[in-house]
Amino acid sequence: MLNSKVSGIDININSDSQAVLKALAKYTTSSKILQDCHNALQTITQSLRWMDGGHNRNLGNDTTDELARLATSLKVVGPEPIIPIPFREYKTWLHKKTQSSHSELWINGITDSPLCRACMEADETPTHVLLQCRGVEEQRAAYLGCPASLPEALGDLGGLLSFWSELGVLE
Structure with a gap:
């Protein structure tokens, strides 16, 4: 959307994920991916709407779900991890590792x-x-x-x- 320089029209984004919509609506986040999405959404006129994807059949939602399933089966090209590890997960891992090492030494x-x-x-x-x-x-x-x-x-x-x-x- 950003590369096509769309302007002057309303863009509606429907999602069946309340968690994603709430995360995007937050002013700050520790996730770089969510921050990038939030910044991109700020450059266009848009509305984010939740739709109950579990109960209503919606062609756009069904297509999105199918594309997401296909995307998870694609071979990833590039360095791992593709999605950056959140700092708090790294911090938890580091704490467990140092605690484990300390216990082993003790x-x-x-x-x-x-x-x-x-x-x-x-x-x-x-x-x-x-x-x-x-x-x-x-x-x-x-x-x-x-x-x-x-x-x-x-x-x-x-x-x-x-x-x-x-x-x-x-x-």
């Missing part, structure tokens, strides 16, 4: 913080976990007793392996 014990994951009171070192950490006291007592020194804790290899396995360090 589950695998990979962190930027040197603090002990069990007690968050001191750096997580083997000496701290084997001798001092209050967050693993029960597990340490069950597998190693109450070692007073590092050589004492390292003396029971079976207990040491069971202790580290219980904490998930060996997985």
Whole structure:
């Protein structure tokens, strides 16, 4: 319509999609496609009308529906995505991706913080976990007793392996 330089006549656009008509009537939108349509419609004299396409047979509406069905089966030429991704969808995807990555790092014990994951009171070192950490006291007592020194804790290899396995360090 815009390329044919139509002017001085009324152009009526009938649609069976109330959602599209409401979106086009909005002053602002986050969709570039809707914004382009809105801008194009502002350059012509027009009226947008809703018609109940689900209950009334209308040749124009039926033809439009058929053309839309055909268009969805056409091979797309050009870069993907053809319809730009709305920013909020990208933001949601990015949040999920970073949350997932963070969770994976946390589950695998990979962190930027040197603090002990069990007690968050001191750096997580083997000496701290084997001798001092209050967050693993029960597990340490069950597998190693109450070692007073590092050589004492390292003396029971079976207990040491069971202790580290219980904490998930060996997985």
